[in-house]
Amino acid sequence: MIGQAKKKLISSLSQKKYRDKHGLFVAEGPKLLHDLLEAGIQAEMILTTENVPLPETRSSAVTEIVTAQELKKISFLKTPQNTLAVFRMPSVKFHPEQLNNQLSLALDGIQDPGNMGTIIRMADWFGISTIVCSKDTVDCYNPKVVQASMGALARVRVIYTDLPAFCQQVSSNSDLKTFGTFMDGENIYALDLPSSGIIVMGNEGSGIRPETAKYVTRKIAVPSFSKGGMESLNVGIAAAIVCSEFRRTTLL
Amino acid sequence: MIGQAKKKLISSLSQKKYRDKHGLFVAEGPKLLHDLLEAGIQAEMILTTENVPLPETRSSAVTEIVTAQELKKISFLKTPQNTLAVFRMPSVKFHPEQLNNQLSLALDGIQDPGNMGTIIRMADWFGISTIVCSKDTVDCYNPKVVQASMGALARVRVIYTDLPAFCQQVSSNSDLKTFGTFMDGENIYALDLPSSGIIVMGNEGSGIRPETAKYVTRKIAVPSFSKGGMESLNVGIAAAIVCSEFRRTTLL
Numbered sequence: 001m002i003g004q005a006k007k008k009l010i011s012s013l014s015q016k017k018y019r020d021k022h023g024l025f026v027a028e029g030p031k032l033l034h035d036l037l038e039a040g041i042q043a044e045m046i047l048t049t050e051n052v053p054l055p056e057t058r059s060s061a062v063t064e065i066v067t068a069q070e071l072k073k074i075s076f077l078k079t080p081q082n083t084l085a086v087f088r089m090p091s092v093k094f095h096p097e098q099l100n101n102q103l104s105l106a107l108d109g110i111q112d113p114g115n116m117g118t119i120i121r122m123a124d125w126f127g128i129s130t131i132v133c134s135k136d137t138v139d140c141y142n143p144k145v146v147q148a149s150m151g152a153l154a155r156v157r158v159i160y161t162d163l164p165a166f167c168q169q170v171s172s173n174s175d176l177k178t179f180g181t182f183m184d185g186e187n188i189y190a191l192d193l194p195s196s197g198i199i200v201m202g203n204e205g206s207g208i209r210p211e212t213a214k215y216v217t218r219k220i221a222v223p224s225f226s227k228g229g230m231e232s233l234n235v236g237i238a239a240a241i242v243c244s245e246f247r248r249t250t251l252l
Numbered sequence: 253m254i255g256q257a258k259k260k261l262i263s264s265l266s267q268k269k270y271r272d273k274h275g276l277f278v279a280e281g282p283k284l285l286h287d288l289l290e291a292g293i294q295a296e297m298i299l300t301t302e303n304v305p306l307p308e309t310r311s312s313a314v315t316e317i318v319t320a321q322e323l324k325k326i327s328f329l330k331t332p333q334n335t336l337a338v339f340r341m342p343s344v345k346f347h348p349e350q351l352n353n354q355l356s357l358a359l360d361g362i363q364d365p366g367n368m369g370t371i372i373r374m375a376d377w378f379g380i381s382t383i384v385c386s387k388d389t390v391d392c393y394n395p396k397v398v399q400a401s402m403g404a405l406a407r408v409r410v411i412y413t414d415l416p417a418f419c420q421q422v423s424s425n426s427d428l429k430t431f432g433t434f435m436d437g438e439n440i441y442a443l444d445l446p447s448s449g450i451i452v453m454g455n456e457g458s459g460i461r462p463e464t465a466k467y468v469t470r471k472i473a474v475p476s477f478s479k480g481g482m483e484s485l486n487v488g489i490a491a492a493i494v495c496s497e498f499r500r501t502t503l504l
Binding site: 114118121122124125126127150152155189190222223224225226227228231232233234236237240241244245247248251 | 370373374376377378404441442474475476477480484485489493497500
């Protein structure tokens, strides 16, 4: 039996203000639980149905056996995955100098949780360890983002800050170049790309804000090969192609 | 007022068997309606709320003004978009020889509608006009696929067939090479890629089936730069990076 207080707490964690208030977030499924625990993220509560073997946990969290029916009631998923855990958000200390000699991502107002999760997962694949986000970018602890990131959230740190101010600071205090995708940007395939820098991706509908664009050193674009002309690229797909190009050229 | 028969028909089109029976599918939103009409897809019914200006239509479909409340009741979307239209599936005549001298995609059991829509949209961007799918790949007229494809469905034809038999036929009757992504494939960045061929992408969980893999000429992979080791790439992202590489090398 899950007590009323726990139910209420878990339910509240679908909302950013309560996640921030408690410093907690929800992750579902045994694989995700395993990945987050492996990465040292602290579990505060683990609820699981009887027949699910739990991974060897590095956590002091008490594991509670619940019925599938109980889990279904509190799960944020359409198809609950036998395990639901409440984790403590890791505290992140961030200084822009840490990005020197690294390839990083910056997100200017990404709204869709699925896109955000895909971008975190893709960043992990390409060994990008920091994503700097504007404050209006969707919260990385949103349950849909957590699920879509598939554990990559444990290995990629996501920072929320005043993005134009951050880009200005980077442009005046470091050798890092800032690359942003624009419709009229330079053909990325033809560019000589550095092994470090910051790749800025804009909002799904409106792209990079003028306030941020001011500090973009180089405007880039993925060229289209379509004969149509009404086509567009999903922001997660565009980000992946750009990251792939940066990583590919460092291998040459 | 939308009549009961129309309501019932529209509601039934959420299911593949009724889409196939009637040869109809649903698309929502004025932009998608516009794109599909522009591409010559035939609308059979257009329902729109009063204040939405309709695009100049090439369709003989009767446009019916409905209330936002009525539209909300029949919409498949969480946030209805003022316009819902029923389209006739275009008939597609397909011969594998049509793929000669072209870059095409083959999908072996893609399940997620969002991934499918993203792949269709990405294919359109890269000028890929044909996607050949195994019969168990998610239906391209699934309402979630239609919405996620953002009109690209009008410019990319999607064929459902016996995929291993198709790959066998291609391998024995044409000069086209078949490329498939595998965990242990060759580093795609290091390969000399041709301007035509078939790129096979596998199921989200289990990859390309052995029956299909038999006919894959070349096993490829997007290398990971992660220090973690538990990372994975979303199939839509992987497909996009592979297509980007094929198109990039033809520009060299």
